[in-house]
Amino acid sequence: MSRIFRFFIAIALVSGVLLYAISSLNSEQGYSGENTLTIYNWGDYIDADLINRFEKETGMKVIYETFDSNEAMMTKIKQGGTHYDIAIPSEYMIDKMRKEKLLVQLDHSKLPNLKYIDKRFMDLPFDPKNHFSVPYFWGTVGITYNPKMLNGKEIDSWSDLWDPELKNQILLVDGAREVIGMGLNSLGYSLNDTDKGHLLEAKNKLDSLTPNVKAIVGDEIRLLLENQEAAVGLVWSGVASEIMAENEDLEYVVPKEGSNLWFDNMVIPKTAKNVDGAHQFINYMLDPKIAAQNTEYVSYSTPNKAALQYLPKEMVEDERFYPSSELTEKLEVYENLGKENLAYYNELFLQFKMHRK
Amino acid sequence: MYDFKGFTLDWYKELFQDTRLLIIVLNTIVVALLAALISTMIGVLGALAIHMARKRNTKNALLSLNNVLIVSPDVIIGASFLILFTMAGIKLGFYSVLLSHIAFCIPIVVLMVLPKLSEMSPSLIDAARDLGASGWDVFSKVIIPYISPGIFAGFFMALTYSFDDFAVTFFVTGNGFSTLSVEIYSLARRGISLHINALSALLFLFTMLLVVVYYFISKRNKPNGMGVGK
Numbered sequence: 001m002s003r004i005f006r007f008f009i010a011i012a013l014v015s016g017v018l019l020y021a022i023s024s025l026n027s028e029q030g031y032s033g034e035n036t037l038t039i040y041n042w043g044d045y046i047d048a049d050l051i052n053r054f055e056k057e058t059g060m061k062v063i064y065e066t067f068d069s070n071e072a073m074m075t076k077i078k079q080g081g082t083h084y085d086i087a088i089p090s091e092y093m094i095d096k097m098r099k100e101k102l103l104v105q106l107d108h109s110k111l112p113n114l115k116y117i118d119k120r121f122m123d124l125p126f127d128p129k130n131h132f133s134v135p136y137f138w139g140t141v142g143i144t145y146n147p148k149m150l151n152g153k154e155i156d157s158w159s160d161l162w163d164p165e166l167k168n169q170i171l172l173v174d175g176a177r178e179v180i181g182m183g184l185n186s187l188g189y190s191l192n193d194t195d196k197g198h199l200l201e202a203k204n205k206l207d208s209l210t211p212n213v214k215a216i217v218g219d220e221i222r223l224l225l226e227n228q229e230a231a232v233g234l235v236w237s238g239v240a241s242e243i244m245a246e247n248e249d250l251e252y253v254v255p256k257e258g259s260n261l262w263f264d265n266m267v268i269p270k271t272a273k274n275v276d277g278a279h280q281f282i283n284y285m286l287d288p289k290i291a292a293q294n295t296e297y298v299s300y301s302t303p304n305k306a307a308l309q310y311l312p313k314e315m316v317e318d319e320r321f322y323p324s325s326e327l328t329e330k331l332e333v334y335e336n337l338g339k340e341n342l343a344y345y346n347e348l349f350l351q352f353k354m355h356r357k
Numbered sequence: 358m359y360d361f362k363g364f365t366l367d368w369y370k371e372l373f374q375d376t377r378l379l380i381i382v383l384n385t386i387v388v389a390l391l392a393a394l395i396s397t398m399i400g401v402l403g404a405l406a407i408h409m410a411r412k413r414n415t416k417n418a419l420l421s422l423n424n425v426l427i428v429s430p431d432v433i434i435g436a437s438f439l440i441l442f443t444m445a446g447i448k449l450g451f452y453s454v455l456l457s458h459i460a461f462c463i464p465i466v467v468l469m470v471l472p473k474l475s476e477m478s479p480s481l482i483d484a485a486r487d488l489g490a491s492g493w494d495v496f497s498k499v500i501i502p503y504i505s506p507g508i509f510a511g512f513f514m515a516l517t518y519s520f521d522d523f524a525v526t527f528f529v530t531g532n533g534f535s536t537l538s539v540e541i542y543s544l545a546r547r548g549i550s551l552h553i554n555a556l557s558a559l560l561f562l563f564t565m566l567l568v569v570v571y572y573f574i575s576k577r578n579k580p581n582g583m584g585v586g587k
Contacts, residue, residue: 043544066543
């Protein structure tokens with residue numbers, strides 16, 4: 001008995017010491033106390049230095065929490081029990097949260113820096129007049145390829161993917177809208193097309209791509225492309241910029257037929273306790289210099305027009321990540337097509353996946 | 358990680374500068390220790406209760422109830438806890454994680470301790486009673502020493518279960534509290550930085566150290582005899 005007893009006491013003591021260490025670390029960081037701001041963001045999606053500066057400037061303490069998918073984030077916010085002041089979901093989720101009344105309407109008078117945001121990225125269908133959200137980063141869907149593995153061949157359009165030379169070389173992301181969208185774009189239709197005839201046509205076109213498709217994968221597409229397991233991949237621009245930083249041979253291109261334009265926007269969830277502080281934070285992040293520093297860290301494309309002048313030239317002039325206005329006109333934001341149409345997209349995508357070879 | 362150029366300690370330096378991550382590591386360890394400790398205590402009592410149940414049916418019913426948490430998938434347990442905690446008005450954070458970990462560790466402890474109990478000869482207790490031991494004496498000087506290997510095994514099983522649990526924790530973390538598995542998972546979107554690898558290396562060394570220490574302690578204690586100890 002005494003042995004077990006001593007052992008348990010030792011464990012309890014160790015836990016006590018650790019708890020004390022945590023609480024002292026926490027108070028050293030200022031995580032306790034009233035004047036806090038809780039941010040719920042994707043992992044490693046902000047320059048931590050900026051948070052420190054915000055804390056110094058406002059005296060507020062920032063608690064930074066991370067999520068891994070829009071769905072997980074929405075569940076946490078909808079279920080309650082948390083009080084996030086800021087969240088950064090993607091555009092389709094904002095539409096959904098807006099309709100489920102999970103968001104606080106923004107007070108634009110408290111966001112003077114909103115004027116720096118490029119007009120192209122404001123007032124989009126997922127949030128008309130930006131009542132609920134402010135753009136944080138944006139990007140495109142495009143093709144990453146490895147010219148070295150293709151003997152210097154260049155790709156600049158969706159139709160290039162149907163080249164028989166690319167046999168068993170293409171990786172696709174496992175997303176119905178992305179893949180069916182590729183089929184629609186290559187035929188010159190809109191990404192938000194709901195005409196069943198057009199969709200079927202796109203699906204048939206995709207079926208003829210199957211000899212070239214090596215696999216349809218999730219997040220592991222990053223590693224597969226980086227390690228040159230396949231020469232071509234359908235990816236988001238954010239993923240592309242990260243893997244290009246790891247493997248310099250890779251290239252990224254937004255196909256000339258047009259593609260998808262996506263956003264991650266800052267919103268204030270209904271559960272927020274510090275709505276005023278949240279406005280201050282959004283306004284702070286919209287400051288051109290701050291936005292520029294954040295962009296350099298995250299390396300996604302910033303919607304902040306005034307921030308571009310503070311960024312290195314080769315970054316801003318990189319047409320792969322800041323496409324020309326001519327091309328951006330062809331880019332489309334996914335619209336919420338309603339349950340029925342989405343189900344049809346998923347159905348077609350499933351058929352396409354089963355059709356493989 | 359694409360091309361290996363040489364050795365460096367930079368990532369360790371970065372790791373120790375990341376206070377947020379260190380807090381998360383400590384959180385994970387504390388939750389694991391406390392959850393294992395408390396669930397061991399409850400689990401031992403639970404195993405005793407099951408063992409001493411007179412009727413066969415009661416015993417079976419209790420055992421099946423105990424197994425519910427083991428057979429049901431983690432995701433279901435996690436989602437149920439999330440609903441329970443939010444309905445009961447418990448704020449998500451340290452206590453919600455600790456409570457849920459205790460809950461899913463208890464059945465494991467019970468299962469580790471039960472075989473030891475049924476292996477114990479009932480005449481041991483009768484003999485102790487015969488020699489004038491009180492109920493507490495029987496419990497603390499006969500039963501507990503006999504089943505202590507089971508208790509330790511249960512404790513360490515619970516510790517590892519709690520330490521690497523992802524699915525349940527994922528649902529019940531919140532309000533600035535997070536554990537290592539959840540944090541690493543949410544880094545996945547932007548690729549995992551190498552200081553996570555550095556952290557894994559340190560944790561591995563730490564557990565190895567614990568195992569070695571445990572080995573020496575148990576070796577030193579051996580001559581005390583097996584079964585009934587001091």
